[in-house]
Amino acid sequence: MASHRRPKQPSRARVTVLTTAAAAAVALSAQAANAAPSEKPSKDEVKAKVDKLYEQAEQATEKYNGAKEKQEKLQKEISTIQDNVARGQEELNKLRDGLGSMAAGQYRSGGIDPSVQLFLSSDPDDYLDKASTLDQLSSQQVDALKKIQDKQRELAQERAEATEKLKDLATTRTELGKKKKEVQGKLAEAQKLLNSLTAKEKAELTAEQARATRASERTVLSGSPGSAGSSASGRAAAAFSAAQSRIGSPYVYGATGPSSFDCSGLTSWAYAQAGVGIPRTSESQSTIGTRIYSMGDLRVGDLVFFFNDLHHVGLYAGNGQVLHAPRTGTVVRYESMGTIGGPFMFGVRV
Known part of the structure; x- marks a missing residue:
């Protein structure tokens, strides 16, 4: 026959803890029920917050304008450099063609001019430095080689400058995007606050602005002495x-x-x-x-x-x-x- 045991009674300490927790829960519920609902900000408070957000948006706007202006300036400078490089490359090609024709003529006449090596060298710039000192070259050829050398260096410098400006442009575009987001964020926050106003409060703010504008117009037009x-x-x-x-x-x-x-x-x-x-x-x-x-x-x-x-x-x-x-x-x-x-x-x- 199965034995029937009495269920174990909770200890006095456990009863005390449970009772205390229950009392605390009831107290918190009562506080939440009796707490006053958060007060809606007044029209003037909303206006003050909105004005501050607009001021911050305008600060960001001027930074945005500055980044945009810099971007446009860089784009023009890069375009100018790229045009210069294109024209310089054309000039360089013509110089090379002229020197090639000169070398080819000498080759056909039975002499192999060292300038032909210019087109075979793996390091044209180094070759030009050496070739310009060779006694075999005529003064006309030396002059042509130096022009090619100068033009190559000029183009290299312009390309390096364009590369740096392109990096600067990329950074400026990133800054532009950040400022645009900042402006939009401030304006959206301000609009959210304005949307919390009643139609009557919005009308009152509009009327206040209109009165202030009319008063300023009268002051400007009055032209009072002194x-x-x-x-x-x-x-x-x-x-x-x-x-x-x-x-x-x-x-x-x-x-x-x-x-x-x-x-x-x-x-x-x-x-x-x-x-x-x-x-x-x-x-x-x-x-x-x-x-x-x-x-x-x-x-x-x-x-x-x-x-x-x-x-x-x-x-x-x-x-x-x-x-x-x-x-x-x-x-x-x-x-x-x-x-x-x-x-x-x-x-x-x-």
């Missing part, structure tokens, strides 16, 4: 007029007009319409012309730079206002220099 800055003249006036004609055009990073612009794209395009070529990026534009540190000395059409790293530039519009392409989501417009988001550093008179 206001900072004097009228533009000459090419600055022509550049400013060109920029005014693009008011309302959208900001697009990397764009240089005529239908869309980024900040330095607008200023370089505007001065180009006045017949003046200036660099592409804001940092490079800050190195030209005459610097003006006092706002009171600025004139309409002067370039004005903002932020410590000079990543934003516009055209001075008078009365403490700037005409510029602010950032993604905006258009070319007037704005008070005090609301740019970064300090005014200096102006440049082109």
Whole structure:
């Protein structure tokens, strides 16, 4: 007959541990249930974060512009070198053909000229060094050999230069791709934040921007006596007029007009319409012309730079206002220099 044993009772210590764990689980559940849901950021908080992301995107945009400009410059230089190499090779071939004809004529007349070895030598350059000292060669042949030697060395140097520039171009293209991704990432993050706003909040932000733009326009047009800055003249006036004609055009990073612009794209395009070529990026534009540190000395059409790293530039519009392409989501417009988001550093008179 089978024996029936009583099940083993859990020890008092084990009961205590299980009871404690259960109590902790209940407490955590209660805390989670009673915890306040994460608060949605306010419209102003979203705007502040978005403005910061746009500033970072513009910084990356100017680096992108610089890499793109360098890429275009390298491509032109490489193309020029390759054209020079092609022409040089043609000249070298003609020199060789001429020397070959000369050698062949001598061979037919019964003499074997050492220059024939040029075409059989495994090291033509070394042969040329030796052959040019041989007494058997005529002065005409020596001259022809030296020209071939000089042209070979010239072509070798140009090919080496092209190789180095091609390496630099590959590095620049990589940098360009990274900056493009960085800009796109910042813009996508900013758009995600904006999408979190209600339709009413979005409308309020748009209305605030519109009011600020209208206020700046009135300030520019008022031309109140004693206001900072004097009228533009000459090419600055022509550049400013060109920029005014693009008011309302959208900001697009990397764009240089005529239908869309980024900040330095607008200023370089505007001065180009006045017949003046200036660099592409804001940092490079800050190195030209005459610097003006006092706002009171600025004139309409002067370039004005903002932020410590000079990543934003516009055209001075008078009365403490700037005409510029602010950032993604905006258009070319007037704005008070005090609301740019970064300090005014200096102006440049082109």
